[in-house]
Amino acid sequence: MRIVLMGPPGAGKGTQAARLVETFGMKHLSSGDIFRAEKASGSELGRKLSDIMASGALVPDEIVVEMMAGAIAAVDESAGLMLDGFPRTVAQAEALDTTLKENGTPLDAVVVITADDDEIVGRITGRRACGSCGKGFHVKFMPSGKGDVCDACDGPLTQRDDDREDVVRERLAAYKKQTEPVIAYYRGSGAKVIEVNGSQSPDAVTADMVEALRSLGG
Ligand code: AMP
Numbered sequence: 001m002r003i004v005l006m007g008p009p010g011a012g013k014g015t016q017a018a019r020l021v022e023t024f025g026m027k028h029l030s031s032g033d034i035f036r037a038e039k040a041s042g043s044e045l046g047r048k049l050s051d052i053m054a055s056g057a058l059v060p061d062e063i064v065v066e067m068m069a070g071a072i073a074a075v076d077e078s079a080g081l082m083l084d085g086f087p088r089t090v091a092q093a094e095a096l097d098t099t100l101k102e103n104g105t106p107l108d109a110v111v112v113i114t115a116d117d118d119e120i121v122g123r124i125t126g127r128r129a130c131g132s133c134g135k136g137f138h139v140k141f142m143p144s145g146k147g148d149v150c151d152a153c154d155g156p157l158t159q160r161d162d163d164r165e166d167v168v169r170e171r172l173a174a175y176k177k178q179t180e181p182v183i184a185y186y187r188g189s190g191a192k193v194i195e196v197n198g199s200q201s202p203d204a205v206t207a208d209m210v211e212a213l214r215s216l217g218g
Contacts, residue, residue, distance in 0.1 A: 001024055001109075001217070002077070002100075002105060002106070002107050002108050003081075003083070003108055003110065003111055004082075004086075004087065004096075004107060004109075004110045004111070004186075005017055005020070005083065005084045005085075005111050006182065007113030007114065008114075008115060008117075008171075009168065009171045009172065010120035010124040011113040011120065011198040012115070012123075012202060013113060015202055016113060016202070016205055016209060017082060020209065020213075021082065026077075026080030027076065027077050027081050027082070028082045028084060029071050029075065029081065029082070029084065030084040030085050031064065031067075031068060031084070032085045034068070034071055035049050035053060035059060035067075038067075039053070045063070053161075054161045054162060054167070055167070056162055056167040056171040057174060058174050061089055061091045064086065064092055068083075068092075068096070069099050072103075077105070088179045088182065089178045089179065089182065090181050094185075097189075108192065109191070109192040109194050109213065109216055110183070110186045110191050110193045110194070111194045111209060111213070112183055112193060112194065113198035114197055114198050116199065119199060120172065121165060121168050121169070121172075123141075124168045125159075126140050127159065127160065127163050128144075128157040129158055130153060130156070130157060130158075131155050131156045131157070132155025133150060133153045135152050135153075144157060194212045194213070196208045196212070
């Protein structure tokens with residue numbers, strides 16, 4: 001199964017992506033993770049990406065398309081593929097169509113997780129991760145049992161630069177302006193677009209997605 005997973009920042013894509021991999025076993029490529037790894041490598045490209053990402057703006061299409069085409073070519077997708085966070089513009093979607101057509105591997109579905117703006121801001125600005133072991137927390141929904149430090153290893157809890165409220169609002173604006181048209185693009189091109197209500201509990205979101213994706217095969 002080959003799918004694109006879309007949704008505004010904070011709609012729960014990361015959590016749901018992990019669960020879909022567990023259920024269907026496909027390969028998962030997250031553009032945000034790929035860019036963060038490049039940033040962590042300290043390369044010149046990584047420094048450029050870091051500035052753009054810290055502002056909440058989108059990375060230019062040429063860079064995204066080249067990096068993602070390379071990542072798709074490098075994975076063994078015989079068990080399927082889930083693209084998460086890519087494509088985020090119509091130009092990226094067109095480039096992806098070309099790559100998939102060349103490979104003879106069309107998309108089976110585009111899954112869109114929806115959520116409203118205020119809920120998203122609350123979810124994202126509360127996210128924390130342990131700077132030592134990486135364990136994830138949320139100040140409201142999943143606080144550390146030890147307050148400001150990690151309850152697994154006593155490491156300091158940190159917030160991603162782009163999870164601050166001003167940056168989250170920028171990321172939401174970029175989603176509405178540049179990414180929502182991608183959904184219309186897929187609808188117009190006849191792709192199967194599955195919308196799932198991301199304001200439900202994570203388990204309910206997973207159940208809806210799994211049911212919709214299973215029904216594709218049948
Ligand atoms: P994410 O973790 O998916 O929210 O991505 C974090 C940041 O990486 C975004 O705010 C963008 O700056 C950048 N990014 C990730 N994927 C893309 C993409 N497909 N196109 C442009 N920028 C992207």
